[in-house]
Amino acid sequence: MLRFYRFIFCATLLSIGSADDAKLNNKKFPKNFLFGASTSAFQIEGAWNLDGKTESTCDKTFNKQPSIVIDGSDATVACDSYHKYKEDVAILRELGVDHYRFSLAWTRILPTGYANEINEAGVKYYKNLIRELKINQIQPIVTLYHYDLPQSLQDKGGFSNPLFPEWFANYSRVCFELFGDDVSYWLTINEPYPICSMGSLSGPFVEGIDTYICALRYLTAHAAIWHVYDTEFRSKQKGRVAMVLNGEWAEPASNTTDDITAAETRMQFMWGIFAHPLYYGDWPEIMKTRIAMRSKLEGFNQSRLPEMTQEEINYIKGTNDFFALNSYTTVLVKAIQEPEISSPNSTKDIGVFAYQRDDWLSSSASWLKFVPWGMRKLLKWIKDEYYNPNIIITENGWADSTDQLDDKVRESYIKEYLSNIRDAMDEDEVNVMAYSVWSLMDNFEWVSGYTAKFGITYVDFNSPNRTRTRKNSSYYYEKVCKTHCLVEKCED
Ligand code: NOJ
DSSP, X not given: OHXXXXXXXXXXXXXHHTOOGGGSOOSOOOTTOEEEEEOOHHHHOOOTTSTTOOOBHHIIIIISOGGGSTTSOOSSSTTOHXXXXXXXXXXXXXXXXXXXXXXXXXXXXXXTSSXXXXXHHHHHHHHHHHHHHXXXXXXXXXXXXXXXXXXXXXXXXXXXXXXXXXXXXXXXXXXXXXXXXXXXXXXXXXOHHHHHHXXXXXXXXXXXXXXXXHHHHHXXXXXXXXXXXXXXXXXXXXXXXXXXXXXXXXXXXXXSHHHHXXXXXXXXXXXXXXXXHHHHSSOOHHHHHHHHHHHHHTTXXXXXSOOXXXXXXXXXXXXXXXXXXXXXXXXXXXXXXXXXXXXXXXXXXXXXXXXXXXXXXXXXXXXXXXXXHHHHHHHXXXXXXXXXXXXXXXXXXXXXXXXXXXXXXXXXXXXXXXXXXXXXXXXXXXXXXXXXXXXXXXXXXXXXXXXXXXOSEEEOTTSTTOOEEEOXXXXXXXXXXXXXXXXXXXXX
């Protein structure tokens, strides 16, 4: 029996691994389309306490209590990119990418968290990295904040401190001054949704209450950064600024009106919580209605969703210069009875049932299943919902857990997701400008440590050299970056 299952599994892998070229989009990506790769500071740099860098919330959570990490590992060395950035850039150059998306570690640049003291060694590291990229004609796409808040600011309450947006504005001003002449695309905050729905790095946190207060604070912090750029730097530096939003495509489980409405509700709660204020200036209507209704039944005298003032609405609206999106997978959504009223809970606020099919191929990350068609639908939905924005896909990729360099499934994933992206551009007229694979290399995957490998480059974490070796998928991706074509021969 076991052998039978193994056979089916391998057959599935093989059929996915050798994705039939005839089914792929065979039109070239436009000449100005940007292909790139992504990483983040904490996940690759290491050197967590070197050269003046101070502690971030990530250091405190993962480096000081590795017991929360599946393999008991930490990110004190990670890929050692602090010392090996030239090797990273050499790989990017071999790949022929147009851009590299990486993040700045706030506490490497501002050791106190505040803008009163600048750490020259930290600045030099990022200047060197950017210079190396420029020499190799690779443009930097820079994330200001990828989960790693200075612990000093967390100790002051983190997002619950009203000064939170000001800290972000001051930090970002320093970054624009230091690096802005070389950066055309800035990403303010990476994935506020998981930050605000779990609060895992943010100290005391009441799910379902702080979730929404956190969302408003992060939106305000993002807007503060955008306004700094807009008023002080844009005319000279001519760059663009966006928040990085993440989520899945929610496919109705059936074509009944109830399931269709349930799926749309989930889209509004997951994407709309940030995107709606950015594009329309307030929370989505369905969030307002549902959270107010449940809050009342739970005994609150006002909605757990904070009401935005007109001033907040005006401050936040229109502050996304492009749509930066991280997306990996799809869920199916079914309508259900109103969830029981108990303690506040943001999943119950959505009030639907989301699941994935067992026969969708699963990666080594349980949430990540291989559903390429969902990407096309997601892109079309974003186009229709948010005034046809320019879209930069800032993350998309596949996790496995092996040391194998022959990563067939990852290659197919990249191929089929890109094919659906090209379909969306071609047939649905979605303005996708760029694609960034997550990740340039295997790295520290949060609580999964080094067990979930997302890299198109293998990193030997047992070697003090953190030797990098390209996986097969990277050779396929190189071909795509260089030819802008997904198949053997493209039509035009
Ligand atoms: C989301 C995050 O931005 C990144 O840090 C993480 O490693 C990947 N997706 C994969 O889970």
